[in-house]
Amino acid sequence: MKIAILALQGAFAEHGQMLDAxxxxxxxIRQKKDLERGFDGVILPGGESTxxxxxxxxxxxxxPLRRKIADGMPVFGTCAGLILLAKSVEGGISCxxxxxxxxxxxxxxxxxxxxxxxxxxxxxGKIPMTFIRAPYIVEVSGSAEVLAETGGKxxxxxxxxxxxxxxxxxxxxxxxxxxxxxxMVK
Numbered sequence: 001m002k003i004a005i006l007a008l009q010g011a012f013a014e015h016g017q018m019l020d021a022x023x024x025x026x027x028x029i030r031q032k033k034d035l036e037r038g039f040d041g042v043i044l045p046g047g048e049s050t051x052x053x054x055x056x057x058x059x060x061x062x063x064p065l066r067r068k069i070a071d072g073m074p075v076f077g078t079c080a081g082l083i084l085l086a087k088s089v090e091g092g093i094s095c096x097x098x099x100x101x102x103x104x105x106x107x108x109x110x111x112x113x114x115x116x117x118x119x120x121x122x123x124x125g126k127i128p129m130t131f132i133r134a135p136y137i138v139e140v141s142g143s144a145e146v147l148a149e150t151g152g153k154x155x156x157x158x159x160x161x162x163x164x165x166x167x168x169x170x171x172x173x174x175x176x177x178x179x180x181x182x183x184m185v186k
Contacts, residue, residue: 004029015043079165115131137154
């Protein structure tokens with residue numbers, strides 16, 4: 001099994017460290033030709049969703065990634081990655097739009113509004129959650145299902161082989177969310 005990590009901007013190195021801890025082979029997507037390499041799943045990291053969306057379009061990565069995901073490629077989006085996957089974005093523009101969720105960008109405010117908590121993640125149990133200028137999921141529809149909430153807000157969802165989190169599991173020492181994704185890929 002090989003996982004590709006979008007490495008245009010954001011916390012991609014930390015996702016690589018989590019995959020290393022789990023013994024999963026991975027590489028970084030930095031340009032269009034990287035999509036030609038064989039891989040079984042892709043991670044869309046946190047960062048700045050507007051910048052990431054523009055880079056995906058400018059570098060001609062958006063449509064090929066969208067097709068791979070639509071064809072069943074497992075994908076895991078965290079924070080900005082969640083925004084990229086959403087079909088509807090309050091305060092922004094949908095980019096990949098493959099997941100039946102509506103999200104609110106920067107829902108928890110500025111950098112000073114960042115926080116950590118511990119909440120239950122369906123199928124895993126209580127996990128640490130780190131939120132940095134995070135979005136949240138306003139609603140899920142279609143076959144999307146809620147996996148975690150905090151403060152009455154949806155912060156993780158799954159739709160088929162798509163997993164999206166508003167928080168940053170890669171910034172903790174807990175590998176269980178990444179293992180959950182790898183189990184989806186298998």
